[in-house]
Amino acid sequence: MSRIGVFICHCGENISRTVDVERVAAQVGTLPGVAFSTDYKYMCSDPGQGLLKKAIQEQRLSHVVVAACSPRMHEKTFRKAVESAGLNPFLCEMANIREHCSWVHEDRDEATAKAIEIVGMMVERVKKNRVLPTITVPVTKRSLVIGGGIAGIQAALDIADAGHEVVLVEREPSIGGHMAQLSETFPTLDCSQCIMTPKMVDVANHPRIKLYTYAEIEHVEGYIGNFQVTVRKKARSVDEDKCTGCGVCMTKCPVKKIPNKFDQNLGMRPAIYVPFPQAVPNTPVIDRENCTKFKTGKCGVCQKVCGPGAVDYEQEDQLIVEPVGAIVVATGFDLYSIEEKPKGSAIKGYGEFGHGKIPDVIDGMTFERLASASGPTGGKILRPSDGREPKQIVFIQCVGSRAREKGISYCSKICCMYTAKHTMLYHHKVHDGQAYVFFMDARTPGKSYDEFWRRSIEEEEAVYIRGMVSRLYQKGNKIVVMGSDIAVGVQVEIEADMVVLATAVQPQKGADTLAQKLGISYDKYHFYSEAHAKLRPVECATAGIYLAGACQGPKDIPDTVSQASAAAAKVMTLFAKDKLEREPIVARVREAGCVGCFYCQKVCPYGAVEEKEIRDRQGNLVKVVAYVNPGVCGGCGTCQATCPSKSVELDGYTDEQIVAMIESL
Amino acid sequence: MTPKNILKYAYYPGCSLHASAGEYDLSTRELFKKLNIGLTEVPDWFCCGATPAHNVDELLSLSLCAKNLELAEQVDGDLAVACAACFSRLKTTQHVLGESDVKRKQVEKAIDAPVPLNGNVKHLLDILARDLGLERLEQAVTKPLAGLKVACYYGCLLTRPNDVPNLDCVEAPTIMEDVLKAVGAETVAWSHRLECCGANFTLSRPGVVVQLSHAILDSAKSAGADCIMVACPLCHGNLDIRQKEIEGVYSTQYAMPVFYITQLVGLAAGLGADKLGLDALIVNPMPLLKQKQLL
Numbered sequence: 013m014s015r016i017g018v019f020i021c022h023c024g025e026n027i028s029r030t031v032d033v034e035r036v037a038a039q040v041g042t043l044p045g046v047a048f049s050t051d052y053k054y055m056c057s058d059p060g061q062g063l064l065k066k067a068i069q070e071q072r073l074s075h076v077v078v079a080a081c082s083p084r085m086h087e088k089t090f091r092k093a094v095e096s097a098g099l100n101p102f103l104c105e106m107a108n109i110r111e112h113c114s115w116v117h118e119d120r121d122e123a124t125a126k127a128i129e130i131v132g133m134m135v136e137r138v139k140k141n142r143v144l145p146t147i148t149v150p151v152t153k154r155s156l157v158i159g160g161g162i163a164g165i166q167a168a169l170d171i172a173d174a175g176h177e178v179v180l181v182e183r184e185p186s187i188g189g190h191m192a193q194l195s196e197t198f199p200t201l202d203c204s205q206c207i208m209t210p211k212m213v214d215v216a217n218h219p220r221i222k223l224y225t226y227a228e229i230e231h232v233e234g235y236i237g238n239f240q241v242t243v244r245k246k247a248r249s250v251d252e253d254k255c256t257g258c259g260v261c262m263t264k265c266p267v268k269k270i271p272n273k274f275d276q277n278l279g280m281r282p283a284i285y286v287p288f289p290q291a292v293p294n295t296p297v298i299d300r301e302n303c304t305k306f307k308t309g310k311c312g313v314c315q316k317v318c319g320p321g322a323v324d325y326e327q328e329d330q331l332i333v334e335p336v337g338a339i340v341v342a343t344g345f346d347l348y349s350i351e352e353k354p355k356g357s358a359i360k361g362y363g364e365f366g367h368g369k370i371p372d373v374i375d376g377m378t379f380e381r382l383a384s385a386s387g388p389t390g391g392k393i394l395r396p397s398d399g400r401e402p403k404q405i406v407f408i409q410c411v412g413s414r415a416r417e418k419g420i421s422y423c424s425k426i427c428c429m430y431t432a433k434h435t436m437l438y439h440h441k442v443h444d445g446q447a448y449v450f451f452m453d454a455r456t457p458g459k460s461y462d463e464f465w466r467r468s469i470e471e472e473e474a475v476y477i478r479g480m481v482s483r484l485y486q487k488g489n490k491i492v493v494m495g496s497d498i499a500v501g502v503q504v505e506i507e508a509d510m511v512v513l514a515t516a517v518q519p520q521k522g523a524d525t526l527a528q529k530l531g532i533s534y535d536k537y538h539f540y541s542e543a544h545a546k547l548r549p550v551e552c553a554t555a556g557i558y559l560a561g562a563c564q565g566p567k568d569i570p571d572t573v574s575q576a577s578a579a580a581a582k583v584m585t586l587f588a589k590d591k592l593e594r595e596p597i598v599a600r601v602r603e604a605g606c607v608g609c610f611y612c613q614k615v616c617p618y619g620a621v622e623e624k625e626i627r628d629r630q631g632n633l634v635k636v637v638a639y640v641n642p643g644v645c646g647g648c649g650t651c652q653a654t655c656p657s658k659s660v661e662l663d664g665y666t667d668e669q670i671v672a673m674i675e676s677l
Numbered sequence: 678m679t680p681k682n683i684l685k686y687a688y689y690p691g692c693s694l695h696a697s698a699g700e701y702d703l704s705t706r707e708l709f710k711k712l713n714i715g716l717t718e719v720p721d722w723f724c725c726g727a728t729p730a731h732n733v734d735e736l737l738s739l740s741l742c743a744k745n746l747e748l749a750e751q752v753d754g755d756l757a758v759a760c761a762a763c764f765s766r767l768k769t770t771q772h773v774l775g776e777s778d779v780k781r782k783q784v785e786k787a788i789d790a791p792v793p794l795n796g797n798v799k800h801l802l803d804i805l806a807r808d809l810g811l812e813r814l815e816q817a818v819t820k821p822l823a824g825l826k827v828a829c830y831y832g833c834l835l836t837r838p839n840d841v842p843n844l845d846c847v848e849a850p851t852i853m854e855d856v857l858k859a860v861g862a863e864t865v866a867w868s869h870r871l872e873c874c875g876a877n878f879t880l881s882r883p884g885v886v887v888q889l890s891h892a893i894l895d896s897a898k899s900a901g902a903d904c905i906m907v908a909c910p911l912c913h914g915n916l917d918i919r920q921k922e923i924e925g926v927y928s929t930q931y932a933m934p935v936f937y938i939t940q941l942v943g944l945a946a947g948l949g950a951d952k953l954g955l956d957a958l959i960v961n962p963m964p965l966l967k968q969k970q971l972l
């Protein structure tokens with residue numbers, strides 16, 4: 013006969029406000045098998061856990077049900093407490109009477125009745141829980157980092173410096189990400205290239221970092237400590253080992269006029285190219301879509317001029333499998349192209365701003381390239397349309413951000429500061445020019461940020477207009493900016509030479525596809541979700557996968573670097589152990605019943621089902637049955653639902669338990 | 678059930694169409710007859726409250742529209758609306774009452790009837806572009822408006838407030854241009870398509886209207902338009918009736934005819950000047966139409 017203890021939590025007032033916890037305790041105390049039941053204000057606190065341990069020992073409890081919040085929140089906490097009182101931790105279950113009850117109901121009587129039923133069901137379930145041994149698995153002490161922007165670079169360097177191998181995968185031909193595109197950085201105005209490129213070189217030279225550029229994640233298998241990642245290394249058409257980086261091919265390539273994405277399409281590049289002179293690696297790549305050799309079979313100039321014979325038109329994509337124990341996702345952001353209305357999305361686009369139609373309406377990143385010493389204009393601020401210096405320039409903040417009616421309600425976080433920086437850079441370069449900024453609020457809470465913003469107004473003479481812009485249109489060679497100044501309550505019209513839009517920060521395109529490969533969750537905007545907004549900000553809910561940088565939400569450089577180092581620290585914590593303990597909630601096959609149809613093998617998303625031969629004493633093969641490898645099983649239960657002979661069951665979720673739960677109602 | 682391909686609507690003309698905008702009413706009826714689209718005027722309809730009512734008393738403005746919506750239920754088919762202001766008010770009423778049970782109950786008490794929240798209210802443009810469809814509209818054209826450069830003027834109410842009329846993209850719509858291209862006209866890209874003309878300040882602060890409408894005429898002219906097309910009687914009044922006055926104030930000359938959508942589409946569908954009420958326009962369109970050989 014079981015002696016079950018039931019512990020009902022008030023969760024401060026979160027539960028007790030709607031659920032009469034005392035009545036629940038009294039009622040479930042009468043259920044068959046329940047030996048003890050009580051309630052307490054904060055079950056998860058030290059005195060709460062103490063109460064639980066004391067009861068287990070004094071009442072000689074055999075099973076425990078904690079009725080409180082979601083098991084996602086505190087199942088671990090309570091199982092640990094139960095274990096320290098000498099009971100197998102898997103004899104403890106949680107009944108969720110907060111998210112599933114008190115938070116979603118108003119009527120106290122009805123909520124209390126429901127809470128009693130929820131607890132009653134868990135009592136029936138826990139009765140049939142088995143003692144489960146902890147499963148240990150080895151840890152592969154190598155980490156994958158996806159994305160070679162500042163976040164990925166920082167995380168890779170930190171992990172590698174701690175003595176572990178790192179595989180860094182970058183989609184573009186060079187690492188560096190968006191930070192390599194920036195001119196100067198707030199709030200100190202140090203040049204981005206000067207602080208970034210040395211780190212890029214460190215990555216390239218690090219003995220423990222294996223760098224794949226021009227590569228993407230094809231496929232991910234496995235689980236924490238034991239992932240198998242397939243990397244697609246796209247054909248570069250240049251042999252990285254032979255290439256010396258002399259650059260002759262690029263100067264001789266007759267195709268010269270391909271807009272360079274790194275320069276926001278302002279500058280041009282050849283068909284064989286490195287995205288920018290400081291690229292790492294400094295190995296060119298052939299853009300096969302624009303290369304004459306690939307298009308028509310003629311040309312082949314680069315191969316002829318290449319001294320070491322590195323150009324290889326026959327090269328093919330390579331698939332490489334890398335075993336790793338942890339994954340850091342650092343895929344970064346992209347700027348919202350406001351002229352587009354993304355299909356099938358709630359985002360509406362801003363046709364009224366003429367971006368993409370009026371050449372001198374540009375976005376913030378394009379301004380960075382204009383202001384950058386290594387940019388297409390050599391650092392001169394010039395209009396894309398006619399190369400003249402703009403004397404009146406208008407900056408518009410919050411374009412796309414904080415615009416619920418247009419589909420994005422979040423703040424992009426970096427625009428207030430970079431626009432202030434832009435006005436300064438502009439003022440330093442065009443002394444007789446005037447900058448105007450349309451803004452909703454100035455959000456400058458970082459260290460030394462507000463001082464920086466004030467400087468743009470007080471010393472660099474930017475005119476800030478509080479209000480938004482309704483429309484931009486071309487009039488002769490001017491752009492008319494129609495807006496409102498809500499501080500004064502008037503309409504304003506400015507005839508500008510150039511307009512810079514601080515367009516919203518969005519996750520990289522394809523963020524959702526990558527998330528599906530990794531099995532991590534994302535929000536409606538496709539930013540990746542952290543396991544807990546406050547207490548687990550760099551971990552994914554999927555164990556062994558960590559987040560760094562703007563793929564999780566808009567972030568500036570200091571925040572990105574902090575998060576990247578935090579993610580690296582989490583990886584090191586994982587690697588500090590030789591073996592990992594895994595939850596033993598895995599499926600088991602009842603071999604007597606198994607008919608060997610192997611439907612379970614086909615449906616198992618973890619690839620955990622193997623074949624096992626059953627032989628008699630003489631060694632004759634009797635039958636082949638399924639075997640679930642407990643180290644690989646993810647505990648999803650798909651096999652259980654599929655098995656036609658009901659021969660595979662998930663511990664803790666057996667048919668018998670589920671039927672018992674239903675019957676208790 | 679209305680059989681497929683036969684379109685039938687309840688018709689809410691609104692006060693202006695029975696008064697200063699008689700030619701909008703006439704051309705709408707004639708065009709729809711020509712296109713075989715049924716229009717049955719809502720019996721006993723009355724003013725929607727336009728812009729004044731909701732500035733004075735929200736309950737009143739909602740109740741006026743709610744009652745009209747209720748009257749429209751007696752007639753088969755979706756509700757067709759010509760005036761941009763009526764359209765915006767009727768749609769806003771459905772939206773507001775759909776969001777607030779409290780207000781809906783107040784209004785239902787005031788009109789002593791349930792408010793039909795799900796009835797479709799459609800602007801003429803929507804009917805032409807989507808219900809009839811651009812393809813069928815194209816087929817109905819007997820005299821394409823070739824060579825006529827039109828500035829399509831939406832004004833501020835046709836697409837707004839955000840998420841309410843759902844006629845087209847709020848800030849960068851194309852539905853007027855789509856319809857006009859289907860009937861063979863050329864549309865110009867211009868800046869003031871969605872700016873306010875001053876609306877009913879025309880009576881209380883004509884100075885404001887002169888200034889705002891001038892900006893619209895000026896923008897259309899510099900974009901190379903021959904004429905302006907509107908879908909609202911108030912816009913029409915300000916741009917057409919006040920055009921001479923504006924020309925005087927700014928010492929300039931526009932002579933820019935201002936047509937209703939149904940007049941231009943009607944012309945392309947082969948209707949004569951008398952059926953389109955072209956003689957009621959203040960800026961004489963005849964020289965332009967003759968020059969383009971459209972009459």
Ligand code: SF4
Nearest residue numbers: 255256258259261318
């Ligand atoms: S010419 Fe050959 S060695 Fe030189 S950069 Fe090009 S591919 Fe590399």
Ligand code: SF4
Nearest residue numbers: 265284303304305314
């Ligand atoms: S084959 Fe010709 S076009 Fe292609 S990259 Fe080499 S030089 Fe350029």
